[in-house]
Amino acid sequence: MKPALAQAASATDILLTDGVILLGVALIFVMLFRRLGLGAVLGYLIAGALVGPQGLGLVGDAQSKLAIAEIGIVLLLFLVGLELNPQRLWRLKRDIFALGLVQVTLCGAALTAIIYYSTQFSWGAAIALGLPLGLSSTAQVLPSLKSSGRINSPFGEKAFSILLFQDLSIVPLITIVAALSRNPADALGPPGWQLALYTVAAIAGLVLAGKFILNPLLKLAGRLGERELFIVVGLFTVLASAALMHSLHLSTALGAFVAGVMLADSPYRHEIESDVEPFRSILLGLFFLAVGMVLDVHAILASPLFIFTMAAALVATKVGIIFVLGRVFGMETKQAFALGLLLSQGGEFGFVLFTQAQHALLIAPQAASMFSAIVTISMATTPFLLLLARKLEFARPSNEEEPAGPDEAVQGSALVIGYGRFGQTVAQMLMGHGCGVTLIDRKPAQIEMSSQFNMKVYYGDGTRVDLLRRAGGEKVRIIAFCIDGNGLDTATLRQVTEAFPQAAIFVRAYDRQHLLRLGGMDIAGVVREVFESAISMGTQAMKALGLPDKEITEVVRRYRENDRQRLDAQDAAGTLHAAKDLMFRPGHSMRASDGGFEGESG
Structure with a gap:
């Protein structure tokens, strides 16, 4: 082997050996001292002293x-x-x-x-x-302050x-x-x-x-x-x-x-x-x-x-x-x-x-x-x-109290992930109540456009737990996923709910299939992105036909009830074909199938 290659190989061997020893001993001592409630720093110090030149001499x-x-x-x-x-x-x-x-x-x-x-x-x-x-x-104090949220x-x-x-x-x-x-x-x-x-x-x-x-x-x-x-x-x-x-x-x-x-x-x-x-x-x-x-x-x-x-x-x-x-x-x-x-x-x-x-x-x-x-x-x-x-409870001043409820929401009480047409409405409503909202989006063009309206939107992948933690996820009361598409899966949501159990999680679902996939999650709410707007247009269309308000209200009520029953059946059966008979079809209106509305002859 040439001298240069031999020297490089020797340096690599030393680096790998020292790395394995240092990380291995540090892992043992840090876990031990964490378990004893003494913090990681003391574990690192003792581990270094043990394997260093003045200790066992395992690492130089x-x-x-x-x-x-x-x-x-x-x-x-x-x-x-x-x-x-x-x-x-x-x-x-x-x-x-x-x-x-x-x-x-x-x-x-x-x-x-x-x-x-x-x-x-x-x-x-x-x-x-x-x-x-x-x-x-600084290396000892600041991490302690950051980890304690202080x-x-x-x-x-x-x-x-x-x-x-x-x-x-x-x-x-x-x-x-x-x-x-x-x-x-x-x-x-x-x-x-x-x-x-x-x-x-x-x-x-x-x-x-x-x-x-x-x-x-x-x-x-x-x-x-x-x-x-x-x-x-x-x-x-x-x-x-x-x-x-x-x-x-x-x-x-x-x-x-x-x-x-x-x-x-x-x-x-x-x-x-x-x-x-x-x-x-x-x-x-x-x-x-x-x-x-x-x-x-x-x-x-x-x-x-x-x-x-x-x-x-x-x-x-x-x-x-x-x-x-x-x-x-x-x-x-x-x-x-x-x-x-x-x-x-x-x-x-x-x-x-x-x-x-x-x-x-x-x-x-x-x-x-x-x-x-x-x-x-x-x-x-x-x-x-x-x-x-x-x-001795010196770490928190007596005059610092946690906000009592949503009516006393402070800056950073909500995270809105995705600031498109859906997220903008959600964020605006929260801000209208005085909630502090942190906005996150991964589209630079959206961020630049929002800045023109004096809206501060941060860049990042809001489905990453580490990024949500950096954005204050451990303190907020609400995390609203307003992301377009159906890429938000149950595994990601489960990580989020486990990492931030204090937050109410809301999700924008892309369609019926996406809604069914999220059905078993322990989250505060799931909203299909076009469901309410489609019902609103259907309501306006029936008004344009001259139908009485009472009939329109009953159609909307029955549609919502049928949709909920269909979702329950589809979730239980694992297929979209379940409970197809609950769908309204041409020639099978509520007038024909239910004997007509009250006051009508049918």
Whole structure:
């Protein structure tokens, strides 16, 4: 075998072996910890530590895996950006730039002081270690908020605002470390003001690219109707924005977040979100596996008292400071304490900044290992603290109540799938009552036409459970399938009813056969698309013949009754030929067969 081929085969073998081991061990531990109610993150961390170089040594090269897995954080910020349009971000400006700034400053300063006065580190080293500890784990907190449905609540918005400012603060923190650097090579790096200009220019460039390149590209992919194209476009968007930021020595996650915000108002948002989500889940799991793998067990064993005491001090300090800030910014006592528990851990960006500090000759490699272990241990405490918060019912403010009924319907109380001539009428009637309706259609031309009437219609295949979940299917009261044709089958509907048991499901049936196929489903209602309109025309036609209203009413009543009986018989017999005798035929009118109407001679 040639050397190049042998090297490629060896790399493939390593990749496959490492992948099988990592996924297998992760599967066992995540299932175990989920069963124990401790969350998936702790399972990933322990699984990574077990199979990593410091554990059983079954998988190596932890740093490279960590670098790859950080794309999971990038994808996470992109998906969060998709849920926050620019108007909503502007509404959160106080929490982002006031609460976020004060949190990063106070927590960083307090932890710097603790490190300086409790160790032999210099002020420069204490600053380089303490400021990064003021950041929290975006990769750990945001998935928890999203899975609990709290990301859009006032509580979730405050947590997200702090995390977003923490991500923005990466640039000034890197600048501070560079300013304190003892490494002559760092003098060649870009100054802080230049990094700030790079940040502004990169964000502006991403905004323009989203408007003039990305949206037309998505529109073209929608016209072609290929789901794979949306996956490619979504991943390209994330990676391109992250690559741009990385080339400018800026936060890759910030670039992905900006790209997501630019698409938050796009009609293609839900489709992209559904297609990118599986990649995010896998890579974020790999990230926590890699964090567990890089955990320096020897550093912990060398100074266990110091590391566990410092981890406890980190958690306690952040809980206390964030609690006070929460109260100052108008949160209830329980909510402020819950916010402190949620953001009490160290963050993944700490690993990056510790590496920067080591490169700047501010700390030794041993110190970087110890404080990386402190961050990892603090991450491991989060699932337990979240359990405490939920047990004490801190996760939901007392003044937040679920709407009592349809008369109090809130935004997003109904999903209408298919916004053609049928769906438009259904949606208009719901909106007329004040219901919040999310509209989904997979025809780009329909979406473009609807936008001319100021109707926001999202692109996507509304029969996909993952897309419905992204569109808020777990919270709505009504899901109305107004799709043309008879492609909606019982298997799809069964998945929808199982996934969203709280929602009343309504279906537009194409014809009698389609109606019969859906007859056994546990759904709120099925409507044949032309049944009522045909009865309406028949009624008008009889009026044009001069028939009395009483006769017309009786014909309609008997027709409906016969139709219902025929459907029951056809469903029982499994054939359309059942109960044919109940059909009206020429020469067999109600006058002839039933002895005439009351008052008529027959």
